[in-house]
Amino acid sequence: MSESALPNGVERREIDGERRLATRGEPVYGEPTADGWRAWDPERSKLGGMLELGFETGLSGGETVLYLGAASGTTVSHVADFAGPTYAVEFAPRPARDLLGAAEIRDRLFPLLKDARKPETYAHVVESNVDAIVQDVATRGQAEVAVRNARFLADDGRLLLAIKARSEDVTADPETVFEGALDRLREAYEILETRRLDRFHEDHLGVVATPR
Numbered sequence: 209m210s211e212s213a214l215p216n217g218v219e220r221r222e223i224d225g226e227r228r229l230a231t232r233g234e235p236v237y238g239e240p241t242a243d244g245w246r247a248w249d250p251e252r253s254k255l256g257g258m259l260e261l262g263f264e265t266g267l268s269g270g271e272t273v274l275y276l277g278a279a280s281g282t283t284v285s286h287v288a289d290f291a292g293p294t295y296a297v298e299f300a301p302r303p304a305r306d307l308l309g310a311a312e313i314r315d316r317l318f319p320l321l322k323d324a325r326k327p328e329t330y331a332h333v334v335e336s337n338v339d340a341i342v343q344d345v346a347t348r349g350q351a352e353v354a355v356r357n358a359r360f361l362a363d364d365g366r367l368l369l370a371i372k373a374r375s376e377d378v379t380a381d382p383e384t385v386f387e388g389a390l391d392r393l394r395e396a397y398e399i400l401e402t403r404r405l406d407r408f409h410e411d412h413l414g415v416v417a418t419p420r
């Protein structure tokens with residue numbers, strides 16, 4: 209992929225003898241570092257995989273982000289390294305404990321122990337017109353979660369979504385699952401780009417979309 213597709217604050221750096229995607233910040237999950245840069249492993253991050261595959265994410269650095277499905281903070285910590293205010297929604301208390309640790313050393317990362325299916329429970333905290341929603345919830349109803357949260361996104365904002373086929377239906381053909389999810393998404397979004405993430409994440413679809 210071309211360097212120009214990477215947001216400001218995300219670079220390819222020589223770390224442990226390899227050119228690796230990296231952001232500048234304190235390490236969070238034992239990732240290798242060099243000269244203040246921390247490796248961003250696309251095999252551990254859907255968004256990292258999307259950047260590695262050259263998706264047109266629309267991210268340029270410094271934007272306001274709503275991140276749904278933050279888990280223990282692996283990906284969202286990288287996002288908060290290069291973005292502006294980053295709201296991180298996670299509903300499971302255990303990973304959220306680690307997320308709090310990642311947020312302690314990042315003043316632009318705001319963890320929210322909330323259910324992403326109920327955006328009304330955090331609408332009073334998250335500012336409106338965010339530039340990007342990044343979503344990786346890996347549970348049934350992934351498109352529905354994205355549709356419900358579209359209310360936060362600016363008219364020209366971007367949804368950067370990973371859909372895990374097996375979370376919707378373990379037995380169905382992934383392509384059929386993806387088509388169904390995209391149909392639901394189209395009720396609120398225009399789909400700009402889709403590509404399988406299989407090089408890094410089996411049976412996942414990466415989606416870039418913008419509000420309709």
Ligand SMILES: C[S@@+](CC[C@H](N)C(=O)[O-])C[C@H]1O[C@@H](n2cnc3c(N)ncnc32)[C@H](O)[C@@H]1O
Binds near residue numbers: 283297
């Ligand atoms: C695949 S993991 C996310 C990994 C993370 N995005 C990363 O790359 O660092 C999915 C996470 O979404 C969370 N999740 C699933 N459904 C959710 C919901 N409705 N609201 C908030 N979090 C949810 C799960 O608890 C889990 O931690």
